[in-house]
Amino acid sequence: MKFIYPILADRKFLLLLFIINLVGSIYGYIWYKPQLVVTPVQFLPFVPDSPTASLFFTIVLLAFLLKKNWPIFEALAIVTLFKYGIWAVVMNILTLIVTGDLPWEGYMLIISHAAMAIEGILYSPFYRIKLKHLIFVAIWTLHDVVIDYVFMQYPKYGGLEMYVREIGYFTFWLSIASLAIAYYCSVRKNSIKLTIK
Numbered sequence: 001m002k003f004i005y006p007i008l009a010d011r012k013f014l015l016l017l018f019i020i021n022l023v024g025s026i027y028g029y030i031w032y033k034p035q036l037v038v039t040p041v042q043f044l045p046f047v048p049d050s051p052t053a054s055l056f057f058t059i060v061l062l063a064f065l066l067k068k069n070w071p072i073f074e075a076l077a078i079v080t081l082f083k084y085g086i087w088a089v090v091m092n093i094l095t096l097i098v099t100g101d102l103p104w105e106g107y108m109l110i111i112s113h114a115a116m117a118i119e120g121i122l123y124s125p126f127y128r129i130k131l132k133h134l135i136f137v138a139i140w141t142l143h144d145v146v147i148d149y150v151f152m153q154y155p156k157y158g159g160l161e162m163y164v165r166e167i168g169y170f171t172f173w174l175s176i177a178s179l180a181i182a183y184y185c186s187v188r189k190n191s192i193k194l195t196i197k
Helices: 004-009 011-031 041-046 049-065 071-099 104-122 131-149 161-187
Strands: none
Touching: 004 011, 011 049, 041 131, 049 071, 049 104, 071 104, 071 131, 071 161, 131 161
């Protein structure tokens, strides 16, 4: 596994990932536009989940390119990339199972969101997250679950409305798992620490 870290730390590769994630974030906000235009203003920061996660990671990559660490964004990135990456993969597969059909965009979302979940974890040795950052992100992440499934601002997938309670329960535990992964990869005492030069 160690052979991959020099590639991840290469400045040309970082710049490529920065561009890909920036474009993906912009596309994601456009994808959410129909939902955003009918969303009450107080909920707007919590509705576009995946593009905001990739935006957090884009900011992390910018910091790396500047030879800096911005731990709060690193914590937000690893947790939200894994959570919403896995969430979107599961929801698209569930859509296929329930409706018997998935448009090509659904398969594209499965691939891109799986990549989101993976990239956040792959870069974890380069993060400088402390427990205080993870506590803040835990509050953000669990608050987002409340906004989504108490105030019903969750991302809309046609055909899955009848399973919203089960999806909300799954999302809560996925949030806990995402926080645990962030702790294991970046906060615990013996986690790997590398530097981007």
